[in-house]
Amino acid sequence: MLKDKVCIVTGAASGIGLAIAEMFAAEQAKVVMVDINEAQLKAHCERLGSEYVVADLSKREDCKNVVDVTARLFEKVDILVNVAGIQTVSPIEDFPEDKWDFMINLMLTAPFLLTRYSWPFMKAQKWGRVINLNSIHGLVASEFKSAYVSAKHGLSGLTKTTALEGGPFGITVNSICPSYVQTPLVDKQIAAQAATHGISEEEVVSKIMLQKAAVKKLLQPNEVASVVKFLCTDEASMITGSTMTIDGGWTAA
Numbered sequence: 001m002l003k004d005k006v007c008i009v010t011g012a013a014s015g016i017g018l019a020i021a022e023m024f025a026a027e028q029a030k031v032v033m034v035d036i037n038e039a040q041l042k043a044h045c046e047r048l049g050s051e052y053v054v055a056d057l058s059k060r061e062d063c064k065n066v067v068d069v070t071a072r073l074f075e076k077v078d079i080l081v082n083v084a085g086i087q088t089v090s091p092i093e094d095f096p097e098d099k100w101d102f103m104i105n106l107m108l109t110a111p112f113l114l115t116r117y118s119w120p121f122m123k124a125q126k127w128g129r130v131i132n133l134n135s136i137h138g139l140v141a142s143e144f145k146s147a148y149v150s151a152k153h154g155l156s157g158l159t160k161t162t163a164l165e166g167g168p169f170g171i172t173v174n175s176i177c178p179s180y181v182q183t184p185l186v187d188k189q190i191a192a193q194a195a196t197h198g199i200s201e202e203e204v205v206s207k208i209m210l211q212k213a214a215v216k217k218l219l220q221p222n223e224v225a226s227v228v229k230f231l232c233t234d235e236a237s238m239i240t241g242s243t244m245t246i247d248g249g250w251t252a253a
């Protein structure tokens, strides 16, 4: 079903984006992997036989270039998965202002631009899928994460608005809201917190990170990729505008 679909995946050099790119490659889709980390991106693209674009997605011209290159290569865009993101933790009075700008550009403006530039291709063929890698922080907040939570809440709004606009053209737009996913980023946080609190890494996961979740385990990147795969099928054509949680019950309480 995904064979030969042209898919752009951002943040594809690591973690969740990489798992999504691997899923698409296994389905024989035509994958364009996008990331700022050139060395890691190239290595994975060689392994998967994918195309790649090195881009700093906090920059408007780089976002434009991603879709231009994809269109030159394949003359269309079928699926866009916005994944690239970073985290900064700081109290509001110390929150670095340049970090705020960067994070809003990367995690909200880039998905807007990439959707805008991909849209005409999807609209013309009356089929498209946009999937935004959101977070439970697109639904609820945690202290000290003002830019992250604001960008992700904005992404929920962008998802809903574009879902309404895409309906008549067979374009669905959804966001996926995971709790903690075991990626290199999270592994580093676990080790750091274990050292800070003087407790085991298992206790950091169950007692601190997953305190609010009913199921006390970390998600794996391939579990997120499986949801992306389903959202790309024709069976999922009625799922649009959703903020789909995969959070072990975190936001159910």
Ligand SMILES: NC(=O)c1ccc[n+]([C@@H]2O[C@H](COP(=O)([O-])OP(=O)(O)OC[C@H]3O[C@@H](n4cnc5c(N)ncnc54)[C@H](O)[C@@H]3O)[C@@H](O)[C@H]2O)c1
Residues within 6 Å of the ligand: 010, 011, 012, 013, 014, 015, 016, 017, 034, 035, 036, 037, 055, 056, 057, 058, 083, 084, 085, 086, 106, 133, 134, 135, 136, 177, 178, 179, 180, 181, 182, 183, 184, 185, 186
């Ligand atoms: N890991 C989690 O627990 C978790 C939970 C919920 C949501 N998410 C979301 O999933 C997404 C991916 O997270 P991850 O854990 O896989 O992180 P990761 O650090 O493993 O991967 C993020 C990728 O984004 C790339 N990137 C960073 N800045 C960039 C820029 N300016 N331009 C282009 N690429 C850039 C990085 O190089 C990296 O390859 C993020 O949007 C994050 O908010 C992650």
